[in-house]
Amino acid sequence: MNVVVTLDELRVARRKLEAPVGFVPTMGFLHDGHLSLVRQAKLDCASVVVSIFVNPTQFGENEDLDKYPRDLQRDLRLLESAGVELVWTPSSEVMYPTGYQTWVIVEEVSKPLEGTMRPGHFRGVATIVTKLFNAVQPQRAYFGQKDAQQAAVIRRMSRDLDFPIDIEVCPTVREPDGLAMSSRNVYLSAEERKAATVLSRALFHTKITFDAGERDAKCLRQGVLDTLATEPLIKVQYVSCAHPDSLMEIEGNVERALLLLAVILGKTRLIDNIML
Amino acid sequence: MNVVVTLDELRVARRKLEAPVGFVPTMGFLHDGHLSLVRQAKLDCASVVVSIFVNPTQFGENEDLDKYPRDLQRDLRLLESAGVELVWTPSSEVMYPTGYQTWVIVEEVSKPLEGTMRPGHFRGVATIVTKLFNAVQPQRAYFGQKDAQQAAVIRRMSRDLDFPIDIEVCPTVREPDGLAMSSRNVYLSAEERKAATVLSRALFHTKITFDAGERDAKCLRQGVLDTLATEPLIKVQYVSCAHPDSLMEIEGNVERALLLLAVILGKTRLIDNIML
Numbered sequence: 001m002n003v004v005v006t007l008d009e010l011r012v013a014r015r016k017l018e019a020p021v022g023f024v025p026t027m028g029f030l031h032d033g034h035l036s037l038v039r040q041a042k043l044d045c046a047s048v049v050v051s052i053f054v055n056p057t058q059f060g061e062n063e064d065l066d067k068y069p070r071d072l073q074r075d076l077r078l079l080e081s082a083g084v085e086l087v088w089t090p091s092s093e094v095m096y097p098t099g100y101q102t103w104v105i106v107e108e109v110s111k112p113l114e115g116t117m118r119p120g121h122f123r124g125v126a127t128i129v130t131k132l133f134n135a136v137q138p139q140r141a142y143f144g145q146k147d148a149q150q151a152a153v154i155r156r157m158s159r160d161l162d163f164p165i166d167i168e169v170c171p172t173v174r175e176p177d178g179l180a181m182s183s184r185n186v187y188l189s190a191e192e193r194k195a196a197t198v199l200s201r202a203l204f205h206t207k208i209t210f211d212a213g214e215r216d217a218k219c220l221r222q223g224v225l226d227t228l229a230t231e232p233l234i235k236v237q238y239v240s241c242a243h244p245d246s247l248m249e250i251e252g253n254v255e256r257a258l259l260l261l262a263v264i265l266g267k268t269r270l271i272d273n274i275m276l
Numbered sequence: 277m278n279v280v281v282t283l284d285e286l287r288v289a290r291r292k293l294e295a296p297v298g299f300v301p302t303m304g305f306l307h308d309g310h311l312s313l314v315r316q317a318k319l320d321c322a323s324v325v326v327s328i329f330v331n332p333t334q335f336g337e338n339e340d341l342d343k344y345p346r347d348l349q350r351d352l353r354l355l356e357s358a359g360v361e362l363v364w365t366p367s368s369e370v371m372y373p374t375g376y377q378t379w380v381i382v383e384e385v386s387k388p389l390e391g392t393m394r395p396g397h398f399r400g401v402a403t404i405v406t407k408l409f410n411a412v413q414p415q416r417a418y419f420g421q422k423d424a425q426q427a428a429v430i431r432r433m434s435r436d437l438d439f440p441i442d443i444e445v446c447p448t449v450r451e452p453d454g455l456a457m458s459s460r461n462v463y464l465s466a467e468e469r470k471a472a473t474v475l476s477r478a479l480f481h482t483k484i485t486f487d488a489g490e491r492d493a494k495c496l497r498q499g500v501l502d503t504l505a506t507e508p509l510i511k512v513q514y515v516s517c518a519h520p521d522s523l524m525e526i527e528g529n530v531e532r533a534l535l536l537l538a539v540i541l542g543k544t545r546l547i548d549n550i551m552l
Contacts, residue, residue: 007438101383102402102436108377126378127437130406134438160378161403162283162410 001080003087010088010135017047017085023138023165025129028052029069030078033173033181037142038082040170049136050079051088053095058124069186088136095131104130106157112247114149114271117237117262125150126157133163141165146172146180148258148273149247156245172272174200180272187268195233196265202227203259203274210254210276217241217250217257220276224261237262237269244275277356279363286364286411293323293361299414299441301405304328305345306354309449309457313418314358316446325412326355327364329371334400345462364412371407380406382433388523390425390547393513393538401426402433409439417441422448422456424534424549425523432521448548450476456548463544471509472541478503479535479550486530486552493517493526493533496552500537513538513545520551 004010014021022041026034041048052075059065072089079087103123110122133141141158143151151169158167173181178200179193188196206223214220224239240260241250250257260273280286290297298317302310317324328351335341348365355363379399386398409417417434419427427445434443449457454476455469464472482499490496500515516536517526526533536549 011440099432100436101385102433103381103383104437105379105381106377107379131436131438134440137440156375157378160376160407161380162407164287164410164413 001076001084001087003076003089005089005091005094007090007094007135010086010090013086014049014136017049019047020045020139021137022048023132023136023141024048024050025132025141025143026050026052026075027054027068027183028075029071029183029186030075031173031181031183031185033144033146035078035082036173037144037170038079038084040168041140041142042083044140044168047085048083049086049088049138050084051090051132051136053088053090053128053132055095055124055128056092057096057127058121060118060120063118064184064187069183095128103127104157104161106153106160109149109152109156109245109247112149112242112249113238113240113260114262122150122153126153129154129157130161133158133165138165140168142168142170144172145169145273145275146182147271148244148260152245152247178204180270182270184268184270187266189266192233192266192268195231196270198228198231198234199261199263199270199272200274202261203272206259207274207276215254217252217254220254220257220259224259228261228263233265235264237264241276277352277360277363279352279365281365281367281370283366283370283411286362286366289362290325290412293325295323296321296415297412298324299408299412299417300324300326301408301417301419302326302328302351303330303344303459304351305347305459305462306351307449307457307459307461309420309422311354311358312449313420313446314355314360316444317416317418318359320416320444323361324359325362325364325414326360327366327408327412329364329366329404329408331371331400331404332368333372333403334397336394336396339394340460340463345459371404379403380433380437382429382436385425385428385432385521385523388425388518388525389514389516389536390538398426398429402429405430405433406437409434409441414441416444418444418446420448421445421549421551422458423547424520424536428521428523454480456546458546460544460546463542465542468509468542468544471507472546474504474507474510475537475539475546475548476550478537479548482535483550483552486535491530493528493530496530496533496535500535504537504539509541511540513540517552 022045104126202224257276298321300313380402478500533552
């Protein structure tokens with residue numbers, strides 16, 4: 001496995017890879033969610049490139065950029081075991097040199113939900129993914145359904161900007177008790193970790209009512225809220241029943257939707273979603 | 277010469293081209309300025325791709341999108357004669373389908389001069405060039421020094437977004453009387469066409485004073501203004517002595533600079549510039 005840091009090193013190493021090239025962009029501190037993307041890329045592609053970069057421009061001023069968990073040596077061992085051909089670990093100076101001033105903005109789909117709670121977040125995401133796509137030039141790129149709005153933003157951006165890249169969105173990987181895997185789960189205390197199971201419980205339970213015939217968007221949102229309310233440590237940021245591509249809130253009858261939530265648990269912000 | 281319209285046709289035709297591929301993006305109604313870019317691309321590259329697309333998103337609401345001159349058959353004859361391999365003439369529906377919502381913003385360098393006079397112009401330029409780059413995937417792309425700020429915006433954008441493309445900026449091509457070639461020159465009446473020679477005269481004359489030792493930015497700007505003032509049909513929009521990369525206005529001593537101007541002549545807006 002080749003590990004490179006600079007853009008020039010990346011370009012040289014990229015040229016030697018057999019096509020099709022699959023790409024998994026990450027912020028490191030890898031868990032089985034990331035590794036499921038790598039495994040899918042290995043199945044689909046002749047070569048797999050993984051980037052590890054904690055992208056400062058997608059963090060808000062009061063967010064957790066400084067304390068975001070990092071463990072490069074462990075990440076590299078996991079990627080080596082997974083059979084990854086090339087890992088790129090650029091520095092902030094490589095990605096955002098002095099004088100940097102270009103941004104990619106995806107408008108409507110970036111606005112609700114995470115866009116409201118984290119202003120500027122999707123500008124940072126769309127910009128770094130554009131840069132990574134241009135540098136790595138993969139044929140396919142892999143993202144997790146866990147970050148459902150991010151996946152929608154990137155699908156839209158890739159189509160709008162005519163990237164010749166297939167965007168693959170892979171299922172959320174969960175802990176045995178249902179908690180969606182996230183690098184930020186490490187922030188949770190033992191008590192919070194236990195309370196966090198209410199997120200997936202709320203989604204799964206409401207999906208059961210949907211599958212049993214409940215089609216009213218407001219009732220579905222209320223179903224999630226009611227389950228979340230059973231856990232006093234949870235502060236709800238939003239519960240949404242939204243169109244899977246536009247992330248527009250659905251009112252009235254639901255045919256196909258994403259059920260999404262964001263909560264604060266102690267000092268940790270968690271999101272989860274499920275497809276109805 | 278292959279002429280294609282859809283993105284799929286473009287991608288299929290692009291795959292057959294020998295590398296390196298040179299790319300000349302245009303809005304059509306070609307003149308010798310465009311053709312000089314094609315000739316340079318032919319010299320540098322194994323294959324040359326030209327796009328013809330009057331990009332609506334770089335026109336302001338009260339600008340000349342509807343009356344912008346077009347002559348596709350003549351353009352194709354000129355490009356065929358020049359030995360171009362592939363011409364792409366996408367429609368607005370191909371480039372901006374329903375639901376389109378992604379924009380590329382280059383911040384500081386887009387703000388002064390044309391950015392002030394034409395709000396949103398460089399957002400449209402940076403976005404369409406990103407799309408064209410992703411679709412055509414050239415090794416080199418050619419732009420005219422005539423649109424000096426546009427060239428600076430695209431250089432900055434290409435570097436910031438890590439496009440693996442060399443940006444080549446070629447000299448302004450002028451009519452025998454000095455007028456910089458522009459598709460918009462066709463708007464000028466005979467009287468206006470004669471008056472328009474004052475633009476290059478103002479720049480050339482001021483460059484002579486620079487070469488003779490004048491180094492004060494304000495005096496250089498005033499030199500341009502004084503010459504322009506000799507032509508009563510001209511309304512000055514700006515005269516600038518600016519840093520060639522940042523387009524920041526220079527105050528005091530000038531070492532290396534762009535001298536730029538924009539004027540209104542009748543109903544036609546004209547720009548020109550010269551390097552000091």
